Amino acid sequence: MKLSASYHKGYSLPEYSNFLLIVNRPIQSFDLTLSKQTIGKTSWEQVFKYPEYGLSLFYSTLGNKEIFGNELALTYFFKIYILNRDKLQLYNRIGIGLDYVTKRFDLETNPSNVAVGSHVNIHFNCRFGGTYALSEKLNFNAGLSFDHLSNANTAEPNLGINYLTAFTGFSYYLGNKTEKRRVELPEHEPKSNWYLFGSVGGKHLQSLSTKYFVVNSLSLEYVRETFRILHFGAGVDFFYDSSVPAFLEKDGREFRQQDYFQTGIHISQTLRYNRFSLSLQEGIYVGLKNEVVQKVMYNRGIIKYNLTDNFSVRLAMKSHLHILDYPEIGIGIKLK
Incomplete structure (x- = not known):
């Protein structure tokens, strides 16, 4: 098991013409994750180079506290390692889950929020990052993250909010690492x-x-x-x-x-x-x-x-x- 924490800072991506007129602050986020790396119990784990999966608790500002509020999300993620070289690893992480947004559209009290029409939304995340081993158990992480939240058209308005951030943080292994299994994979037969x-x-x-x-x-x-x-x-x-x-x-x-x-x-x-x-x-x-x-x-x-x-x-x-x-x-x- 691995415990990770990261800090994000970036900017909203405009979905409509006057969006940037509403956003008055940069995006700041904090991410706390608990994950586990596979060890090759199945052929699929070896094919995907021992991917990692876990849960992420994610808190973020949304560019304007008075109109959009803040976001708290819980997502399940899947991480694939693109490059694995001794102490350096490059990866892609994709996650999806649910969030709670503190401010939503209201015709009388919050008409300027034409992006989010409900408190509960779907949160999607895609990251490209790198990990460098500082010691046997401690890693340094950094990369870029794209996040999107919307309610899947279950409430109006539903333009959603997109933002791009750069992140940095650390991860720590809880317990000892498990040796990875390596077996010869059978040849794939198309069907x-x-x-x-x-x-x-x-x-x-x-x-x-x-x-x-x-x-x-x-x-x-x-x-x-x-x-x-x-x-x-x-x-x-x-x-x-x-x-x-x-x-x-x-x-x-x-x-x-x-x-x-x-x-x-x-x-x-x-x-x-x-x-x-x-x-x-x-x-x-x-x-x-x-x-x-x-x-x-x-x-x-x-x-x-x-x-x-x-x-x-x-x-x-x-x-x-x-x-x-x-x-x-x-x-x-x-x-x-």
Whole structure:
């Protein structure tokens, strides 16, 4: 086990034109983590060069205490070592979790906060850093960190807050280090599979409305396991969006029954680690178009966990480029 502490300082990244007029202070953050490095119990741990995982308690200012307040977040993170040379290590760390923000949008008391519409949000973190061993148990750490917080479009407004910081700190090993296991890995044999996914989600009209609408999707995907950790795929999607009539009415447009549905095709790239996988999908509407946003392209970010060889659960975020549409949860079955 390893205990780490770091101090961050940096600046907000503007999401809209007048954001910098509201921000009046630099970002300052403090991070306390407890982590454990893998030792090679599975082939996946060796493939990823003995990654590290753990929990992070993160506190940060947000650039304007009166409007945005401060943030307290708890995230789970996964760290991959890019370079490991004696005393020097370079790594990439990605984490996700929940936060509590002390100030949110209020039409009467805080109308200037058009970035955060809820106290509880999703916090995403990506870091690139380096570690230098000062002794057998004490390390010095430094690097760059990107952080994003938003509520996944569950409340309005939801522009979110992004910030980039430089950090420095120390980590200390609790107890003795465990010897890493090293065994010869079997050669990867590429194979192909078909998957069927069904998902459900919720959205609202992005007009400070509290009413939620059900959305559903059904997807059929072909996946080629080209490499052990990197897979490529292509598929077809069928969407149902119950918010379409209300949105078109609000926009002064005519609604047709077929407007409930959208169809599309997509390609995907998947990074796999044991039972977990992270996928990016890029799709285009074909046939039944999306009359709400009137965009040609849609995207998904997906976290999937394989319960068995044939069944899986997943969490996805559907968007149109950088504009989030809605979150969804679903189940999947391997057909072949």
